[in-house]
Amino acid sequence: MAAVSAYRSLLRSARLAFQGDTRMLDAxxxxxxxxxxxxASLAASDPTIQPAIQHALDVANFLKTNLVQGxxxxxxxxxxIHEHTERGDNESIKLAGNNTASMGGVKCCSEK
Amino acid sequence: xxxxxxxxxxxxxxxxxxxxxxxxxxxxTIAPVMRTTSFAPKAVAWQGIRCYAAGGxxxxxxxxxxxxxxxxAFDKVNDPKNIKETAHFSNDLGLDSLDTVEVVMAxxxxxxxxxxxxxxxxxxxxxKAVEYILSQPDAY
Numbered sequence: 001m002a003a004v005s006a007y008r009s010l011l012r013s014a015r016l017a018f019q020g021d022t023r024m025l026d027a028x029x030x031x032x033x034x035x036x037x038x039x040a041s042l043a044a045s046d047p048t049i050q051p052a053i054q055h056a057l058d059v060a061n062f063l064k065t066n067l068v069q070g071x072x073x074x075x076x077x078x079x080x081i082h083e084h085t086e087r088g089d090n091e092s093i094k095l096a097g098n099n100t101a102s103m104g105g106v107k108c109c110s111e112k
Numbered sequence: 113x114x115x116x117x118x119x120x121x122x123x124x125x126x127x128x129x130x131x132x133x134x135x136x137x138x139x140x141t142i143a144p145v146m147r148t149t150s151f152a153p154k155a156v157a158w159q160g161i162r163c164y165a166a167g168g169x170x171x172x173x174x175x176x177x178x179x180x181x182x183x184x185a186f187d188k189v190n191d192p193k194n195i196k197e198t199a200h201f202s203n204d205l206g207l208d209s210l211d212t213v214e215v216v217m218a219x220x221x222x223x224x225x226x227x228x229x230x231x232x233x234x235x236x237x238x239x240k241a242v243e244y245i246l247s248q249p250d251a252y
Contacts, residue, residue: 004213007213008216008232011214012217015217
């Protein structure tokens with residue numbers, strides 16, 4: 001059941017992240033489907049399932065909060081920042097290293 | 113259906129437009145023909161707008177038909193002939209749990225609604241889906 005709900009949240013995130021971009025959305029859906037199909041035959045007790053589900057949830061979260069669509073507008077890009085996009089504020093810079101912002105799990109340059 | 117509605121409203125409009133003419137014509141001396149032509153289009157346009165606005169909510173048949181078409185286009189369904197009003201996604205249509213998730217997501221897109229996870233988990237058959245859509249006031 002956990003896998004089904006991960007699958008659903010991943011599809012939802014992809015739909016949000018690639019809204020209006022049919023090519024990317026189709027590719028994302030295809031890759032999500034493939035990833036789940038590959039593991040569909042595993043037994044429920046298989047120890048690799050839990051990390052796989054966690055990975056799916058992490059990807060879903062990344063797509064939702066750390067990915068922004070941009071459209072070229074002359075020499076600049078117009079970004080579609082939506083309500084779920086992660087936005088740090090100046091306070092979070094002072095707390096660098098305390099990891100208030102997830103940065104999609106990637107370390108920021110100031111963090112060693 | 114739309115055509116009969118327009119014809120009916122047009123007929124009603126001409127009746128409405130014609131009726132006041134004799135009364136006013138007795139007081140004001142303008143040719144009755146002129147008056148009907150200036151009256152009629154306005155009334156027809158108003159009726160027409162009213163027709164479009166009266167869209168109304170979804171009925172059961174329409175919801176079922178849209179879900180049926182959606183499933184007919186889904187290549188995982190074992191046989192389009194099995195799509196019936198009470199068909200169960202996994203028992204009758206041969207879909208697994210991942211396919212069911214995709215069908216429910218497709219239904220969400222079709223009716224422009226968002227189905228919360230706990231409700232989505234309970235939709236396992238076409239009649240359940242139809243029932244859920246009908247209970248949503250936002251669905252269209």
